Amino acid sequence: MPRLLPLSCGPGWWSPSVPLSLRRTVARTTVFGICISRWLLQPPRRKHQFTGLEREAWHHLTSRFPAVAQGSAQLAEMLSAEELAHLLSADQLNTPSELFVWQCALHWVQHRPAERARHLPVLLAAVRLHHMDRRAFFRQVAKNPLVVADSLCQPAVSAASEFFYRRNAGLARAVEPRLPHQVMFVVGGWTDQGPTTHVETYDTKANEWQQVLVEEEAGPKVYHATAVLGHCIYVIGGFGSDEYYSTCQSFHVVTKTWADLSPMNARRYYLASAVLGNDIYAIGGLDGVRRHRSVEKYNPYDNQWRFVASMNSKRSDAGATEFNGKIYVVGGFDGFECVKSAEVYDPDADQWTFIRPMISRRSGITCVVYHGYIYTAGGYNGSAFLSCCERFNPVTNSWTSGHNMRSRRGNLALGVVNDKIYAIGGSGGNYIMKTVEHFDDSTNEWLPAADLRVARYGTSAIVVEDIPNVLDYVKRKLAVPRVQAREKIGSSSCAATQTDRSHHLNTSDSEDEEV
Template sequence: MQWDESSSDSDGAEVAFQLNPCKILNQLRQSGQLTDALIKVENQSFPIHRAIMSACSPYFRALFTNELFHTDRREVVIPGVSADIMKMIIDYAYTLKIKVRPDNVEALLPAADQFNVMGVVKACCDFLTSELTPENCIGIYKFAKAYFCHNLERNSFRVLMQDFITVAKDSSEFLQLTANELCDILSHDELNVRNEELVFDAVLRWIDWEPERRKSSIPKLMRSIRLGLLTTQYFVEKVKTHPYVKESDECKPIIIETLKFLYDLDMEEDKAVDLTSPLARPRVPHELLFVVGGWSGGSPTNIVETYDTRADKWVVSDAMDTGPRAYHGTACIGHMIYIIGGFDGMEYFNSVRCFDAINKTWSEVSPMNAKRCYVSVTLLDGLIYALGGYDGHTRQSSAERYFPRKNQWSLIQPMNHQRSDASAACHDNRIYICGGFNGAECLSHAECYDPRANQWTMLTPMRNRRSGVGVIAYRDHIYALGGFNGISRMNSGERLNPVTNTWTPVADMYSPRSNFALEVLDDMIFVIGGFNGMTTIFNVECYDGCTDEWYDASDMNIYRSALSACVVTGLPNILDYISTDRETERGRKSRLHTAKLNE
């Protein structure tokens, strides 16, 4: 028998012994004592206490309290469930413990749903949520929908939308969808696709699985693709001429409508797309680029802009902080954006501001140990690192990191060199910092920090001196772009192979620039704003590592340099930050951008 012991005073004079009722009742059940009913499943009988089962399950409560159920009746036959699953349900009623496994969840969830044992239903849903992958999300989504498991349904649908490209390429469940189910998926604004060409490819893979039976569905599926967002070249060469499309009479009106839409757009280069047409409504992005602060119009600014990759549009947000700052750093943890250090034209900051992107509120968190303007900021293992910078008197070699849970900054090993106006990035559990200014000259040297050893190691110097440089990790390399070499602003770039410790050049940017922001978005490097040697700019361009080429993207709304940027993923209120009418100036410039991506 189980006893729990507790003492009510310090000298042990009074000791109370308390029974653990659940354990005792379970022991009584297992020994067959004081039970008042038998549940029969298949060829097995389970003695139970009606009160315990009624407390756990509304199904059994209704059964045992029904007037037609005689109190002297002991045996209850339960059809449609296995003995093993019934035993798990009964064990849970007495212990409130359940072990969900891959080999029992498909039988356990329907049984828990049948008996309305919500604790087991939740345990099954939590387990399935933890097991979600692009390969199984469609099956789990259908399973959740069938049993009205709304949270699991939402979670599995989110994976389906977020990882649709992987689902379409690798999931066997994708090939088992009906035409109506596939149309429903493709019609969603939340479908996460870089371009509509990928949606067309997914349709072809689905039809190719059973072409004779499925190719008749091509007109219905074509209506689910945002054909107006394709380039004219791709549509004419890949879509219009495809045998599935060409052989379908029902596709002819769709072809004519789309060609007219694309032709009108090509004839007027600056014409905005009519997004009331289902042909051209942009998808909702799953990642959002935030740009905060900077130097604009001769003074620092507090303006926040967001970039919608799907509409290729910048939107000025109303979520501005009370004070401006420039030459600062930015890091994002979850949906929290941290603004670190910087300068407001008069004061050098060690302060750190935090923006909650869901609640749209600003707050102050613990300040750094040192004032840091021209600071290099990066994020590693959930910790924010602030490196070097200028405090108004001295260029710093010191570095520190922030623990969000503790709201505390701690100094780490100083760098080997003083540097401000450098830039840093993380790769393979190490921090890389490159370039900058030491008060006398622009720097070409780079170094690497290992947090496990708390040690900095010098690397091979860059091929160019770069202050106001942009550094980012991309495709297993460290890219150093633009900057000031002491004479002029540069548009050149180079990348470090961390394995061989060697630098190689990359394609030049269109615009020379220093003190710009950069981030990776849609598997491309975006460089944003900056100073070109004569004026502050608002131009944005992006780099595709597959082609080693740069492409124009839409300009920001304001000119700014000394700004900072970060990417926020999975915002539940993302519609608050993108254009509500989804209008876009998707003229020839952005259409050529897309065309180059698909060459």
């Protein structure tokens, strides 16, 4: 790509005479994003003129950093050492690992080693070495020839080495992990006290769970379903202390408010859910007497539930997910036995079709999409709780066995966050689990993660991305977030996702209009 013209970086692009949609599109492009983000380092007399779109360009760079770094030669060509260090040290930098940050810094130096090697200490200081994988640190940082040859790099290397050798907790706290761009919420479930309202959030960067306290509870629930649209979490159906629910409630993670939405047409617990486009689907389940093969979908714009085509089989305690514009439902219990059948829903034809059945019968499961496959793990086969995992290839219509989890668990929650599958809680038969493990297909193994604060099964996990107030949900401060009282649905912010999705853009609009 040719070098940018002066106008590309100048005030002309951000004049109110240029359509906002065009300026926003420009801000989201990699080259212009880099260019405009450079204004963050300029004197205040310039910065105040570009606050709204400048913030958006900065958000583009930090939230999509892996794609920007891997796909843009301009990152190495355009940024100075000071600007790159500013970017790499950002709390908001979305990076798969600190090793990746180091590799980006090293690539920048190696682009022009003769003139840039002297900047290595500044760039190394931007890497959070204490949060790097131990083996990667010693092999790729501490023994790097450029690092070894530069005496100014040694204090940082020595401090990190001391931490890895001694596991000094004080050093670990002194270097904060970056803020996550994805936060996993675990809502409700069955504890040793029965159904719970307890909500926890998981911070992958710190490997910690945090309790989210609410001033007015959404009500204790177990065997419910959850879904997410934008920044709204929807909690659907379930079972309370003595009631089967048809309710639907939403929690807006930005405004931190609950809202009661229109109920489903049928009571459902042990149901599955999936999001397709802007609609939420509630699939199967049990109303306390009958099992359902019926399916209904919720439109947040008009706050209504409507029936769609029913499944071919009754099933409760099944898993469901969306993949390539279709909904897949697998396993469950049909009232007589745990099943291994699976089917797919085509919204254009409004029709369910059987697909290849799973290898193992299982109920008490959920399923997730991960790297082009549909995964399910654990569950109950009618006689034992399972640790086995299998995945479905929609292209070949085939199932293959995966690596077993470390623990047998049924009625667990599954979620994909930070490019890993997490298996959360569950029942081991005569005990409730608080353990969590994660799977990475690059290593093909399940590894332990931090335990839940409260052991539970029959819970549900959901992942929310790019939360503006993420500090309310991760452990970076002493205050525990509290949630405002639930609102009755009028024109709730969660009733229509467009309001939610444009939240941070609306902020930019108001600032931009003041220019």
